[in-house]
Amino acid sequence: MEAHQGFTEAVLxxxxxxxxxxxxxxxxxxxxxxxxxxxxxxxxxxxxxLRRYPVTVDDLIDVFLTVLMDIKTPHSSSIYLKPELQSVCHPGALAILSEESDKRVNRPLALLDDRSRAEAGRGEVRSNPFCLTTAGLLQQLQKKRYNCEGEPDAERRLLYITDPDGWVMAALALTTPMLQALFLPDFFHKYISNKTSLGINVPRKGPRLFALEFHFQFYVWRENGPIHQDFRRKRNGKPFRRSHKLQHLGIDEPLEAVVHEAQISCLVTGIDNKFWCAYFLVDTFYQGIESTEAVDSYELEDCHLYRPDPLTLGLNAHFPEWDPRVYFLTIYECRLAQVKHAMDNLLSCLGLRLEPYLHDHFDLSPLADVETSMSYDRKIKLQEMLNEASRLLRQTIHSISRIIEVWDHFSSQDAAYLRDIMHHQSVLPKPPTCGPPEEETSPFRVAEIIGEHIKSFRQLKARTEEQQDLCTGAARQVLSDSKYLMPCAR
Structure with missing residues (x-):
């Protein structure tokens, strides 16, 4: 017992x-x-x-990946990271990044909030332009973060980017200091490849650095509206994210529904509790021009008292959280709830479409007053509908399972990095629409809310698996009945 306790203490x-x-x-x-x-x-x-300054995008990728210091190592991460970055970064001269008139780099996509601590609670805020393009973001990121003449230090930097493409990733790679660049290649990899993960990384070698990171891969159901496919393209011409139009669910009534792949990625990295940076990448393409997460949707005429923080879906940025770990937990909770609602909506919409056919799948066989050949045609349509629903349910189960798995692993290991803050009070109030501005939430309470969300995900997974079982059973019966309803060959 004592040996086990000693081992546990050593691990902690x-x-x-x-x-x-x-x-x-x-x-x-x-x-x-x-x-x-x-x-x-x-x-x-x-x-x-050591190296020639990069002139092209491909040159930049080669130089940037040297930060991993594993180029000559067999089976290193650089081997798969290089082609993946190249797949989304179109070839071209890096000079394009500075051409504000070039359509490749003039799309408004980023918000940048730089602050230093001051006696006032909100801190001193840099006067960064609003709604930055890739070219504009590059210009701001090239400024000094520390001891920049005429500007407060960018001690706490929040970077919010919607629908990032290869050009904005190139701008980040070109301007990121080594103390943060170490974590960016893998961060880009998980965003590009649509991964779900959660973890805290504190390298044992070199300067003391930290990286707190999460990624959500999920699906979004959109119905009875314009279809907004991902406008970003990889080098091979394919979109970053796929959009699948449901072809077979509308058997008895028209259905215009699309399921979109989507991704949310966040990296909080720094050198201490004072100087740190939060990178946030979010897919919003499926929301269209009325997106509530587009950068221009956060612009207010008067933001003296209230300025929305886009990373936390609108908490007041003028009541900043200065501790990187507390802020990371807060973002994770807000975005976990967002993903939960998206997946819950998908399952509810799908369930409404399937309910008439799955309420009692034993009633699928009787088709009174219908000719045999017509019955067979309907059976084929039912089979196609159930197959399509089953594929979507399998993908949804996998997505939900990954969210639960990474949280369980995080709770058993990396969460130990958060032990000392669980007794402290945060100063992040809720936005005016969610409660009084003086309301505060402790890190411990945020962790409790996350636990409640995970419990909801477990229930959501059980519902999804139940729907999957019903679909499988109904499809099996339809297939069995169809054998006896096949039209006679002529």
Whole structure:
């Protein structure tokens, strides 16, 4: 028993938030002003130039991936990351990134909130332009974060990007300092490849750094409206995300429904509790021009008292959370609830379409007053409907299962990094539409709410599996009955 307790304590000690993060690491602040690309392509005090400054997008990918320091390692992550990044980053000159008139880089897609701590609760806010394009974002990210003349330090940086494409990823790769660049390749990989994950990474070697990261892969049901497919294209011409129009669910009444793949990705990385950055990537293409998450939807005429924080779906940015871990938990809870609602809506809409046929699948056989050949045709349509529904349900079960699995793994291991903040109060109030501005939520309460969401996901998974079983049983009966209803050959 004592040996087991000692082992447990040793494991927990390995997941303790470093005191250096709390005490801060000012010796590293100046390094935030130099991008990794500049660091490895320019000589410092006559030192040897390691690489030529990239001129094209493909050059940039090659140089950027050297941050992983595994180029010569067999079976390294660079082997699969390089073709994946190349698949979404169209070839071209990096000079395009600065051409504000070029349609490839002039789409409004980003919001940037830079603040430094001050006596006032909201901190000192940099005067960044609103609704940044890729070209505009590049210009802002090239400024110094630390000791920038005429600007407060960007101690806490929030970067919100909608429907990111290869060009904005190139802008991030070009401007990110080495202390953050280490985590970006894998972050891009999980976003591009539509993954679900959750974890905290504190590298054991090199400077003390941290990365808190989550990804949600989910599906969105859209019905009776314009179909908005993903406008972004990979090098092979295929869209980033697929949209599947349901062809067979409307047997007895017309149905215009589409299921979209979607992704939400977040990375909070920094060198201590003072200097950190949150990267947030979200798919909004399926919402169309009326998107509630488009960057221009967060613009207010008067934002002196209330400025919405897009990462947290509208919490007041003027009551900032300065602790990176508390802020990460808050984003995770908000977005977990959003994904839960999307998946719940999908299952409810699908269930309404299937209910007349699955309420009692034993009633599928009797088709009175219908000719045998007509009965067979209807059976074929029912079979197609059930097959289509089963495929969608299988995908939904997998998506929900991954969300539950990664949370269970996080709770048993990486959550140990959060132990010390569970007794502290946060200062993140709810937005005016959700409660009084003085209302506060502790990190412990946020974790409890996350647990409630996960419980709802478990129930949602059980409902989805039940629907899947009903579909399978009904399809089996339809197939069996169809053998006896096949029209005679002429």
């Amino acid at each position: 000690a390995a997941y303790r938030w470093s005191q250096e993060f709390t005490d801060r690491q000012p010796r590293l602040y100046e390094r935030l002003n130099v991008s990794y690309i500049n660091q490895v392509t320019q000589s410092l005090k006559g030192a040897y130039i």
